[in-house]
Amino acid sequence: MKTLTTIAILVLMTISTAFGQTKKIDKGIVGTWAQQDMIASSGYGDYASYTSVTYYQFGADGSVCVSDGGSVSSGNDWSYNNSGANNAQCGKWYVLNGYIYFEQNGQAYGYVKYTFHNGQLVLGEKGNYKFLYPAN
Numbered sequence: 367m368k369t370l371t372t373i374a375i376l377v378l379m380t381i382s383t384a385f386g387q388t389k390k391i392d393k394g395i396v397g398t399w400a401q402q403d404m405i406a407s408s409g410y411g412d413y414a415s416y417t418s419v420t421y422y423q424f425g426a427d428g429s430v431c432v433s434d435g436g437s438v439s440s441g442n443d444w445s446y447n448n449s450g451a452n453n454a455q456c457g458k459w460y461v462l463n464g465y466i467y468f469e470q471n472g473q474a475y476g477y478v479k480y481t482f483h484n485g486q487l488v489l490g491e492k493g494n495y496k497f498l499y500p501a502n
Contacts, residue, residue, distance in 0.1 A: 389460035391428055395480070398423045399487050399498035400435065414441040422487075422498060430459040430468065 418437035433454040457470035479491040489496040
C-alpha cells in the first residue's frame with residue numbers, strides 16, 4: 367500500500383511539474399507597469415478634464431494584481447479627486463505565443479496580445495492598444 371501511495375504521489379508531482387512548465391513567464395513583463403488615461407474637452411465656457419492611473423503588477427512567480435491608482439477631474443465650477451481606492455484584482459498570469467493569459471481562482475478569465483515598443487509594454491492589437499510604462 368505504501369508503494370502504491372508513493373507511486374501515486376510521484377505521478378501527481380510529474381503531472382504538476384509538466385503542467386507548470388507549459389506556463390511560461392516572460393521576464394520582460396515582470397515588474398510594475400502603469401497606464402495613464404487623460405481626457406479633455408473644450409467648448410465655449412464648458413471645459414472639463416479627467417486623468418486616471420491604473421497599475422499592473424506582474425510577479426516572477428506568475429502572480430498579477432491590477433489596481434486603481436486614483437483619478438482626478440475638474441470643470442468650470444467643480445472638481446473631483448479619488449486618491450485611489452486600491453481595489454486590486456489579483457490572479458495568475460503566463461505567456462504563450464505572444465499572448466498574456468490570466469487566471470483567477472484556477473479558472474482562465476482572459477488573454478491579450480502583447481509586445482514591447484520604446485520601453486513600454488503594449489497590450490492589444492488592431493488599433494485597440496493600451497500602452498503601459500514602467501512604474502518605478
